[in-house]
Amino acid sequence: MDKKRVLSGVQPTGNLHLGNYLGAIRNWVEAQPDYDNYFCVVDLHAITVPHDPKQLAESSLAIAALYLACGIEPTHSTIFIQSHISAHSELAWLLNCVTPLNWLERMIQFKEKARKQGENVSVGLLDYPVLMAADILLYDADLVPVGEDQKQHIELTRDIVIRINDQFGKKKKPVLKLPAPLIREAGARVMSLTDGTKKMSKSDPSEQSRINLLDSPAEITKKIKRCKTDSFKGLEFDNPDRPECHNLLSLYMLLSGQSRDAVAAECAEMGWGQFKPLLADTVVAALEPIQTKYYEIMGDRASLEALLKAGREKAEVSANDVLDRVKTALGFSKPL
Numbered sequence: 001m002d003k004k005r006v007l008s009g010v011q012p013t014g015n016l017h018l019g020n021y022l023g024a025i026r027n028w029v030e031a032q033p034d035y036d037n038y039f040c041v042v043d044l045h046a047i048t049v050p051h052d053p054k055q056l057a058e059s060s061l062a063i064a065a066l067y068l069a070c071g072i073e074p075t076h077s078t079i080f081i082q083s084h085i086s087a088h089s090e091l092a093w094l095l096n097c098v099t100p101l102n103w104l105e106r107m108i109q110f111k112e113k114a115r116k117q118g119e120n121v122s123v124g125l126l127d128y129p130v131l132m133a134a135d136i137l138l139y140d141a142d143l144v145p146v147g148e149d150q151k152q153h154i155e156l157t158r159d160i161v162i163r164i165n166d167q168f169g170k171k172k173k174p175v176l177k178l179p180a181p182l183i184r185e186a187g188a189r190v191m192s193l194t195d196g197t198k199k200m201s202k203s204d205p206s207e208q209s210r211i212n213l214l215d216s217p218a219e220i221t222k223k224i225k226r227c228k229t230d231s232f233k234g235l236e237f238d239n240p241d242r243p244e245c246h247n248l249l250s251l252y253m254l255l256s257g258q259s260r261d262a263v264a265a266e267c268a269e270m271g272w273g274q275f276k277p278l279l280a281d282t283v284v285a286a287l288e289p290i291q292t293k294y295y296e297i298m299g300d301r302a303s304l305e306a307l308l309k310a311g312r313e314k315a316e317v318s319a320n321d322v323l324d325r326v327k328t329a330l331g332f333s334k335p336l
């Protein structure tokens with residue numbers, strides 16, 4: 001039987017943090033032998049908020065290098081940069097014309113980001129989920145592995161598919177494939193180090209709120225030493241009055257590879273003074289091999305660029321095929 005198709009992506013905005021790793025990339029890596037995988041660097045999404053043109057190209061390469069450093073293997077996965085395949089923008093336009101405006105106005109991420117941006121909200125920010133739908137649909141993806149915060153965007157993608165198939169599909173021949181989210185419970189929502197009720201985010205102005213995958217051991221140790229805790233005795237999961245405690249224990253569990261019961265038992269009697277150095281050492285040890293590999297890959301640009309070129313060439317075949325299918329269904333003439 002053919003393997004199911006997976007597609008996902010990360011934006012080249014700033015550094016990747018533990019939320020991106022544990023909520024998304026680590027899960028891509030673990031499941032990659034089971035699927036036919038497409039992973040893109042979504043640089044068109046990165047310009048939906050103000051960006052620095054001097055850094056965009058370099059950040060895109062860096063994210064691709066991080067995919068590889070985290071364990072994405074070209075034998076199982078096709079890696080490419082979104083803007084290198086123009087079908088993404090073109091399908092987004094076609095989808096725009098069938099997507100009701102109020103579906104987009106309802107999106108939680110849009111409302112949150114728009115609030116932070118004040119006057120300076122672009123049409124692109126509102127349209128972000130439609131471009132994301134185009135990314136997914138161009139590859140006939142069955143599954144989209146993401147963190148919890150992206151669930152609503154995938155539900156929107158599904159609504160768009162149903163609408164297009166209803167309006168333009170034939171009974172037995174849908175135009176687009178209906179994808180499903182793949183959200184693992186553990187790591188799906190990594191929280192900020194400064195507030196255990198807010199998710200860890202690249203857009204938080206405080207660097208102290210997140211651990212980046214490329215932070216040095218000294219930075220990691222300092223951030224964990226300073227992170228918000230509480231004054232309860234012992235450490236425990238799932239106490240709603242202790243969101244920071246739950247988050248930090250979860251990080252320890254995920255990065256040490258231990259079970260939840262083992263971590264709960266090991267840490268039940270610990271104080272923060274004993275736990276924080278343990279967590280810091282665990283994070284440093286988990287990130288060290290990723291960092292070493294990342295610098296190695298970035299040191300060999302020619303190989304990285306060749307890999308992205310091969311990825312683009314392969315991905316483009318599927319993308320152009322689906323784009324053609326949609327244009328035909330919508331009634332466009334063929335180019336003369």
Ligand code: TYM
Pocket residue numbers: 007008009010011012018019020021022023024042045131132133135136144145146147148149150153187188189190191199200201
């Ligand atoms: P981005 O770059 O904002 O996030 C990349 C991935 O990281 C996950 N994530 C988290 N997971 C757990 N805890 C957190 N604190 C946390 N913060 C971020 C996100 O859920 C995501 O999986 N819209 C996408 C990019 C995208 C995409 C796509 C994804 C564009 N097109 C097509 C899948 C399919 C995003 O959130 O990027």
